[in-house]
Amino acid sequence: MTNNAEIRPYRIDIPEADLADLRARLDRTRWTDPAPGPGYGVGLDEVRRLVDHWRSGFDWRAQEARINQYPQFTTAINGQNIHFLHVRSAEPAAMPLILTHGWPGSVVEFLDLIGSLTDPIAHGGDAADAFHLVIPSLPGFGFSGPATDTGWGTERTAAAWSELMSRLGYERYGAHGNDAGSMISPRLAAHAGERVVGVHVMQVFSFPSGDAAEFADMSDQDMDQMQQLQWFMAAKFSFNQLHSQQPQTLAHALADSPAGLLGWNLQLMDDEAMGGTRLDDDFVVTNAAIYWLTNTAGSSIRFYHEDADADHAPAEPSTYPLGVAGFRGDFTGVRRFAERDHKNITQWRLYDAPGGHYAAHLEPELVASDIREFFRALR
DSSP: OOOSOOEEEEOOOOOHHHHHHHHHHHHTOOOOOOOSSSSSSSOHHHHHHHHHHHHHTOOHHHHHHHHHTSOEEEEEETTEEEEEEEEOOSSTTOEEEEEEOOTTOOGGGGHHHHHHHHOGGGGTOOGGGOEEEEEEOOTTSGGGOOOOSSOOSHHHHHHHHHHHHHHTTOSSEEEEESTHHHHHHHHHHHHHGGGEEEEEESOOOOOOOSOGGGGTTOOHHHHHHHHHHHHHHHHTTHHHHHHHHOHHHHHHHHHHOHHHHHHHHHTTTSTTTTTTOOOOHHHHHHHHHHHHHHTOHHHHHHHHHHHTTOOOSOSSOBOSOEEEEEETTSOOOOHHHHHHHBSOEEEEEEEOSSOGGGHHHHSHHHHHHHHHHHHHTTO
């Protein structure tokens, strides 16, 4: 890898031999025994059901073609290959916008936003709200390929995104993020300064300082979010500790078993994690297949290790415009703590729609509308 700013066209074309090997491994899956009751993690029946879909009902070539309908490119930044979709609007005054996913997602979670954001007229909107979209795969994830160097956490990724947007000739742009993208996008604003006109996220990761006085007279909405956070920390947070401490220990299993990879990733995509909303099988399997076919399952979870000791809270409260959109079933943020860390929150909406953690996929029109409204005053 070099750092010569070359941008190369890219097209996904998984060798048929890799797909045949995947089918054979799925056929030979050795199943664990069922758990004796609920509360033990992702259940055997759900993994078996999805593996059966992967084997007999899932069409990778159709998903490959769906992604390939959009222009894709790669470039090397700090020695790391970076894959990204770059979809320009036909509207001459379109605003550039970079969209960042997290784990266990991929660029696929944003595909349903592309039409609404690049061609708002075709979706009942106004041409003045159009965007040019840059949708990168995180370093070490998917088609960006395994990360071969240390340090690819939030800060280094944000700096790479700043370089990527400069290479594309974008000197003024917005940022949107989900999951890890909700951490990277604010840090991109810190790296790129006034070039980032505003940041729109699905979560604000601002937490209590430990002072009990912070909880006095807390609003019902903030208390609901605190309860959601407490549930997540108690029932779902074990993956974060393992990823942060010993990602390589788990990586051997994830690289050898597609069924195991699916089960591990499913802990943040199952009905429980989504607040009772079921993601469609093709979406779940497509994301798992991308990690499998690029052999980046182990590399992707190192992101947590790189971030384990990092403090992403701003040294001083941020002043760039911040917009927040939350959906039923997901942790969005505690506004009291968010306002402590961000002094220019211009839009904060919680939707009573079952978007969960993947609202851009499940509720793309609502998410697109929220993004358009937030950036309208910043163009």
